Amino acid sequence: MSTLVLKFGGTSVASTELIKSAAKIVKKEYDNGHNIAVVVSAMAGTTNNLINYVNDFHSSKSDSEEFNTEYDVVVSSGEQVTSGLMSLALNEIGVPAISWLGWQLPIITNGPHRNANIRKIIPDKINECFKERKVSVLAGFQGLSSESRITTIGRGGSDNTAVFLASSLKADRCDIYTDVDGVYTSDPKMTGKVKKLDKISYEEMIEMASQGAKVLQTSSVESAMIENVNVQVRSTFSPDQEGTQISFDVDENQAKAVTGVAYSKDEAKITIIDLVDQPGIAAKIFRSLSNQSINVDMIVQNNFIERKKTNMTFTVPMSDLNKSLDVISSLKSEMNFLQVLSEDNLSKVSIIGSGMRNQPGIAAKMFECLSAQGINIEVISTSEIKVSVLIEKSKTNDAVNALHDVFELDKP
Amino acid sequence: MSTLVLKFGGTSVASTELIKSAAKIVKKEYDNGHNIAVVVSAMAGTTNNLINYVNDFHSSKSDSEEFNTEYDVVVSSGEQVTSGLMSLALNEIGVPAISWLGWQLPIITNGPHRNANIRKIIPDKINECFKERKVSVLAGFQGLSSESRITTIGRGGSDNTAVFLASSLKADRCDIYTDVDGVYTSDPKMTGKVKKLDKISYEEMIEMASQGAKVLQTSSVESAMIENVNVQVRSTFSPDQEGTQISFDVDENQAKAVTGVAYSKDEAKITIIDLVDQPGIAAKIFRSLSNQSINVDMIVQNNFIERKKTNMTFTVPMSDLNKSLDVISSLKSEMNFLQVLSEDNLSKVSIIGSGMRNQPGIAAKMFECLSAQGINIEVISTSEIKVSVLIEKSKTNDAVNALHDVFELDKP
Numbered sequence: 132m133s134t135l136v137l138k139f140g141g142t143s144v145a146s147t148e149l150i151k152s153a154a155k156i157v158k159k160e161y162d163n164g165h166n167i168a169v170v171v172s173a174m175a176g177t178t179n180n181l182i183n184y185v186n187d188f189h190s191s192k193s194d195s196e197e198f199n200t201e202y203d204v205v206v207s208s209g210e211q212v213t214s215g216l217m218s219l220a221l222n223e224i225g226v227p228a229i230s231w232l233g234w235q236l237p238i239i240t241n242g243p244h245r246n247a248n249i250r251k252i253i254p255d256k257i258n259e260c261f262k263e264r265k266v267s268v269l270a271g272f273q274g275l276s277s278e279s280r281i282t283t284i285g286r287g288g289s290d291n292t293a294v295f296l297a298s299s300l301k302a303d304r305c306d307i308y309t310d311v312d313g314v315y316t317s318d319p320k321m322t323g324k325v326k327k328l329d330k331i332s333y334e335e336m337i338e339m340a341s342q343g344a345k346v347l348q349t350s351s352v353e354s355a356m357i358e359n360v361n362v363q364v365r366s367t368f369s370p371d372q373e374g375t376q377i378s379f380d381v382d383e384n385q386a387k388a389v390t391g392v393a394y395s396k397d398e399a400k401i402t403i404i405d406l407v408d409q410p411g412i413a414a415k416i417f418r419s420l421s422n423q424s425i426n427v428d429m430i431v432q433n434n435f436i437e438r439k440k441t442n443m444t445f446t447v448p449m450s451d452l453n454k455s456l457d458v459i460s461s462l463k464s465e466m467n468f469l470q471v472l473s474e475d476n477l478s479k480v481s482i483i484g485s486g487m488r489n490q491p492g493i494a495a496k497m498f499e500c501l502s503a504q505g506i507n508i509e510v511i512s513t514s515e516i517k518v519s520v521l522i523e524k525s526k527t528n529d530a531v532n533a534l535h536d537v538f539e540l541d542k543p
Numbered sequence: 544m545s546t547l548v549l550k551f552g553g554t555s556v557a558s559t560e561l562i563k564s565a566a567k568i569v570k571k572e573y574d575n576g577h578n579i580a581v582v583v584s585a586m587a588g589t590t591n592n593l594i595n596y597v598n599d600f601h602s603s604k605s606d607s608e609e610f611n612t613e614y615d616v617v618v619s620s621g622e623q624v625t626s627g628l629m630s631l632a633l634n635e636i637g638v639p640a641i642s643w644l645g646w647q648l649p650i651i652t653n654g655p656h657r658n659a660n661i662r663k664i665i666p667d668k669i670n671e672c673f674k675e676r677k678v679s680v681l682a683g684f685q686g687l688s689s690e691s692r693i694t695t696i697g698r699g700g701s702d703n704t705a706v707f708l709a710s711s712l713k714a715d716r717c718d719i720y721t722d723v724d725g726v727y728t729s730d731p732k733m734t735g736k737v738k739k740l741d742k743i744s745y746e747e748m749i750e751m752a753s754q755g756a757k758v759l760q761t762s763s764v765e766s767a768m769i770e771n772v773n774v775q776v777r778s779t780f781s782p783d784q785e786g787t788q789i790s791f792d793v794d795e796n797q798a799k800a801v802t803g804v805a806y807s808k809d810e811a812k813i814t815i816i817d818l819v820d821q822p823g824i825a826a827k828i829f830r831s832l833s834n835q836s837i838n839v840d841m842i843v844q845n846n847f848i849e850r851k852k853t854n855m856t857f858t859v860p861m862s863d864l865n866k867s868l869d870v871i872s873s874l875k876s877e878m879n880f881l882q883v884l885s886e887d888n889l890s891k892v893s894i895i896g897s898g899m900r901n902q903p904g905i906a907a908k909m910f911e912c913l914s915a916q917g918i919n920i921e922v923i924s925t926s927e928i929k930v931s932v933l934i935e936k937s938k939t940n941d942a943v944n945a946l947h948d949v950f951e952l953d954k955p
Contacts, residue, residue, distance in 0.1 A: 212620050
C-alpha cells in the first residue's frame with residue numbers, strides 16, 4: 132500500500148462536472164488500496180473574480196498589512212469551496228472523504244500575508260483518516276499564520292501545498308494533475324515536433340519552469356527537490372497516460388545534453404553606457420529597481436579596465452521597461468553614466484539539460500545553429516545546465532524549431 | 544460610549560459599491576465614538592450559487608452527515624468573502640477594522656450541520672479590538688462544531704449571529720440593516736395606507752414574522768427576546784431614518800389592540816371527515832406528516848361527542864398538498880375515517896397586537912369586517928396576541944385593506 136498525494140489544478144476542477152471526473156481518478160487510486168490525500172486549487176476563474184472584488188478597495192493603502200490580511204481571507208475562499216465540492220463528489224461515488232482547510236490541520240506558514248511560506252503541515256488528522264480508509268481533501272494555496280489568521284502562499288500556490296504535503300506524509304508519489312499530459316521538449320504551439328518527456332530532473336525542470344515552461348512553478352519544483360518528493364505531472368483529461376516524472380537523475384552520464392527548449396517573449400533590454408566602475412554601483416541600481424518591484428532577469432557587464440568604466444546590460448519584462456527607464460534616469464546625477472540605451476520586442480530562448488555538465492560544445496552548437504538561421508544574439512547568459520540567449524521576438528519560432536531539430540529532441 | 548452591533552443583509556452588501564455605502568454607515572457610528580461590531584451576510588445571490596454547486600452532488604446520500612458537513616464548508620464561504628471585503632472597505636475610509644470567521648472567535652455551535660444553533664460567542668478578541676478602537680467584522684451564519692468543523696446555523700442565519708453577538712457583548716443596540724426601512728403595519732404591496740411602526744414588541748414581531756412578514760426570521764426575534772437584545776430594523780438605503788425598534792412593551796395598556804396585518808398566500812386545507820375520536824389519533828397523523836417534512840400550520844378539530852367521531856381540519860403549504868394527501872391515504876386502513884376533503888388557493892390573514900390581551904371584541908370586529916366585504920372564513924385560529932383566518936386567496940388584498948382600515952393602522 133502506497134501513500135499518494137493527488138493535486139488538481141484550476142482547469143481540472145473548473146466545473147462541477149470536471150470535479151466529478153477528477154473524483155473518478157481519485158477513486159481509481161483509492162480502489163487500488165492506496166492511502167490518498169488530495170489537494171485542490173480554486174475553480175478556474177474564481178480566484179480572478181475574488182481578486183477583482185478585492186481590487187475595488189485598492190488605494191494607496193493597498194500594500195498595507197491590513198489590506199493583505201483581508202485579501203487572504205477573501206481569496207482563500209476559492210480553494211475552500213473546491214475542497215468541499217471534491218469531498219462531496221468522492222462521497223457520492225462511494226469514496227469516504229473529508230475536506231480540510233489550512234487552519235484545521237493546521238498548515239503552519241510564516242512570512243507576509245499574500246506571500247507566505249509553508250513551514251510545516253501537521254499530518255496527524257490525515258494519518259487518522261488513512262487508518263479509517265478515508266480520503267483527505269485539502270484546500271491548496273492557504274495556511275495559518277502565527278496570529279491564527281488565514282494566509283495564502285505565494286508563487287507555486289497549490290502545487291507547493293501538494294509537494295509539502297507529500298513530504299509531511301512521506302508519500303510515495305505526488306501527482307500533479309493539470310490540463311497537459313506532461314512536460315514537453317518545447318512548447319507544442321511553437322513546433323510540431325515536440326516530444327513528451329518520460330523523465331526530467333528537478334534541476335532541468337527548475338530551469339524549464341523559470342525559462343518559461345508553464346507546467347509547474349519554479350518554487351514548487353525547488354521545494355520538491357529539497358524535500359525529495361517524487362513528482363509526476365499528469366493529465367486530468369487522459370489520466371491513463373503516464374505523464375512526466377520529475378526526480379533526481381539516475382545516471383548523469385546517460386542524461387541527454389539537451390532535454391528541452393524553453394522561451395519567454397516580451398523581454399526588453401536596457402544598457403547603461405560608461406558607468407563608473409566602482410564597488411556598490413550594481414547593488415544600488417538593482418536595489419532601486421527591486422524597490423519598484425521590477426524583476427530583472429539576465430545581467431551582463433563588460434568592464435573596460437583601462438578606462439575604469441563599464442557597460443551594464445540587463446533585461447526586464449517589456450511591461451516594466453518604462454518604469455525601469457524612469458528608475459535609471461533618477462539615478463543619473465548620482466551615478467554619472469554617459470547614456471542609457473533600450474530595446475524592446477525581444478525574446479529569451481533557452482536550451483536546458485543536465486547532460487550539459489559532461490558534454491562540452493553544447494553552447495557553441497546552439498550559437499552556430501542560430502547563426503545559420505540568420506538570428507542575431509543580443510545577450511547570452513548561462514548556468515550549469517542551461518544556455519539562454521536574447522534574440523529578436525519575431526525570430527522566436529524559428530529559433531525554437533531550429534534548436535529542437537539540431538539537438539534531435541524529437542528522437543528517443 | 545455605547546457598544547453597537549450593526550448587521551447588513553445580503554441585499555445591503557450585494558456589490559462592492561454597496562459594501563462601500565454600508566461601510567460609510569459604520570464609519571458614522573464609529574466617528575460618534577461607539578464600540579462597533581459588524582455582522583455581514585453573503586452578497587445577495589452568492590449563497591444560491593454555492594447551493595447550486597452543492598446540489599450537483601445531490602443523491603440519495605444527500606442528507607448524510609458527510610453531505611451536510613461539506614455543504615457547510617462550501618456555503619459558509621459566502622459570508623467569509625463579505626467579511627473580508629467589508630473590513631477592506633472600512634480600512635480604506637480610515638476606520639481600523641479586522642474580519643473574524645466563526646472558528647476564529649470562536650462562535651460555538653451545537654446541533655446538526657446545516658442547522659446548527661449558536662451556543663456561545665467568545666467575545667474576547669472583539670473586546671480587545673474595542674480597546675484598540677478597531678471595528679470587528681464577523682462573517683454571519685457560521686460557527687464551529689465540537690469537532691472543530693465549520694457549521695452553518697439554521698433559520699434566522701446572520702440575524703441570529705447579530706443578536707447573539709449583541710448579547711455576548713452586552714451591546715446597547717443591535718441594528719439590523721436591510722432593504723426596507725422598518726416594520727410596517729402591513730405589506731406595502733397590498734395596501735397603500737401602510738404606516739411604519741416606530742416600536743413593536745418582541746411578541747408582536749414574532750407573530751408578524753411567523754404570519755408572513757419577511758423583515759426578520761421568527762427565530763431571530765425569539766433569540767432577541769430571550770437575550771433581551773434591543774433590536775432596531777433600519778434601512779441601508781436611508782440610514783438616517785429611525786427604523787423600527789423591537790423591545791419589550793413599556794406599557795401594555797397603552798399598546799394598540801392591533802399593531803399589524805400579516806398574510807401568507809398559497810395555503811391549502813385538508814379535512815378528515817368522521818375520524819374515530821380516540822387518544823393518539825392526532826399524534827399519529829401529525830407525526831406521519833412531520834416525518835415527510837410537511838409543516839402543518841393551523842389545526843382545528845370539531846368533536847361530535849354523541850357519535851364518538853371527529854372532523855379534523857389543518858392547513859399545509861400548497862406545494863405540500865399532494866404529498867400530504869398521500870400520507871393521509873396511507874393511514875386510511877389503520878384509521879378508518881370516512882373521507883378526506885381538500886381545498887387549495889387559500890390565504891391566511893392575521894391581525895396581531897399585544898393590546899389584544901386587554902381589549903375584548905377584537906376578533907369579533909375582525910369577523911364583522913370580513914363579512915361586510917363578503918369574504919368567507921374557512922378556518923379560525925387564535926393566540927393571545929393574534930387572530931388568523933383562512934380565506935379564499937383571491938380575496939387576500941381586499942381583506943388586508945379592509946382590516947388595515949377598520950383597525951385604523953394608518954393613524955398614529
